[in-house]
Amino acid sequence: MPTPVDTVLANGLRVIAVRRPSTPMVELRMALPCAGDTHARAAAAEVLVTTLLRDSPDGGEQLHSELARQGISLHASRSARWLDVSGSAPGQALRPLLDALTRALVSSSCGEGGMAQIRMRMQRQISVIRSQPHVIAQEALFAHCYGEVPGLQDVPLAADVARVTVAAVQELHRTVVRPRGAVLVVVGDLDPERAVADVASATAEWEDAGDPPPGPELPALRAGIALVSRPGAVQSQVKLTRHVVPRADDRFPAVSLAALTFGGYFSSRLVTNIREEKGLAYRTDTGFQDHLNRLALAVDADTATDVTAEAFGEIAAELERLVDTPPLPAEIDAAREYTIGMAMLALTSQAGFASSVLTAVTLGHEPERVTRFPQMLRDVTTDEVADAARAFFRPDTFSGVVVGDAERIEPGLRALLGDRLVARRAV
Known part of the structure; x- marks a missing residue:
């Protein structure tokens, strides 16, 4: 294990930087606590992930073409417990990668432009996913073992997505996309101390909004x-x-x-x-x-x-x-x-x-x-x-x-x- 630089910044973000210079690239991984206690929140979180890395509230491309020309990529996803961001860039482009990430973290890019199309597309995708036997079985397992626990829901309900509003996504951005409790890992052809300093500088305007709200509690496991x-x-x-x-x-x-x-x-x-x-x-x-x-x-x-x-x-x-x-x-x-x-x-x-x-x-x-x-x-x-x-x-x-x-x-x-x-x- 190369010696990592592992620190918590002033705004509460935990940063871990590790030097692995096998190729002249850097890899970024980030996780933000995102467990919810309602089906509506799970649906809003799915829309939040879809809109997080858009260029503008009016429905621009997910990534700036300027970043793509530099070989930089950023992607967002979610699970029942976490909102995840992954990215990669040439070693010399770490700072532009961090700047692009910070723009997405600091303010919501969810606006009315394109929202109807986003909801419609997501409903079609969800209908296909939720018809798969393994998804049906997993949800049946959770329902039998724990009853109604929306916090376990990886795939939201299409009907809930149809009701998601721009205001709900923007509010979720304020409550979930916060530095305290989040973890950022940077690995690659880099100097770990310098990389942490770059993260601190790039995320300086991402202000501490306090601890993330506690996640839902898991009921006792039902027998049979x-x-x-x-x-x-x-x-x-x-x-x-x-x-x-x-x-x-x-x-x-x-x-x-x-x-x-x-x-x-x-x-x-x-x-x-x-x-x-x-x-x-x-x-x-x-x-x-x-x-x-x-x-x-x-x-x-x-x-x-x-x-x-x-x-x-x-x-x-x-x-x-x-x-x-x-x-x-x-x-x-x-x-x-x-x-x-x-x-x-x-x-x-x-x-x-x-x-x-x-x-x-x-x-x-x-x-x-x-x-x-x-x-x-x-x-x-x-x-x-x-x-x-x-x-x-x-x-x-x-x-x-x-x-x-x-x-x-x-x-x-x-x-x-x-x-x-x-x-x-x-x-």
Whole structure:
């Protein structure tokens, strides 16, 4: 890990600068807290992201053509918890990149010009996205596990977007786009001290507006498996989840390796069983998701309607086997080398390094976590992985949903789950 310059400016912005001169470029990554507590706020945040980097309130191009000629790019996106900005530029163009970013941060560029077209285009896009099976299943999972929590919503509702006003976006800009609580990472062919000074100078007019408002609280996880009906569906989506320890917990590296050996990569037990050997799943995966302030272990599978119950039974059986027969040293070593290799591969480019540092920091770690975590994985023992499997992988501790043609899949699921199949609802 190159020694970073990590400081908080007078306006509250945290800046992390790292020298990685592999190419004569600089990469910029920024995150601003953006968790909301209403569907209207999620919709306004989506419009805010779309208009954040426009040239003018009247609907100009997203990027100044002058910046494009200098090889500078800027892009904005959002998740349920963060508003993200990414950018890149030749090393000598860092200051123009920062100046362009600051113009977007200081004042809203959302105006009446083009707003109707923006809303119409976004509604069409959202309708397509929200019709995708994996999006339907994810929202069904949140609804079953937590009830109505708009702060978990990655994709807003089209009807809510249609009601977004310019005034709502401008107000959200004032409350969300503030320096305190935001993180800016700059990586590349640069002098870190000079880069921080450039950031401080460029963002001097971005004034401290106080701490960002607290995000919504996550309700307790509801138990049981919900059946969500999609009449006529030829595939079913199985999604299981449970809360685990935070990433900062000493047990997390062991939990991570247990998840990998169970179903987190191509040689894992679950993939080998239900995909490669039995052909019961088109896709299956195991990993971690951030549900607001809680970390969740997620097990997903896409199956054909006719084998949904059989696939669910095999997932539950593999979970039970992981508890009763913990991973062998050879399994753990294979998973360990795979994830270390993937982590180190992500750090080889300036863009990957910048993204990894920002992810680590927004998850509550220090920048050095990106290079320290592989060593933490190497230090995990076989017994620690076995303890993690017993503590967090018992099948009856998972909540979840099965989304599919309920008329065809309910009898088999009912026979497997009995009273644990707690609800049947329509999409």
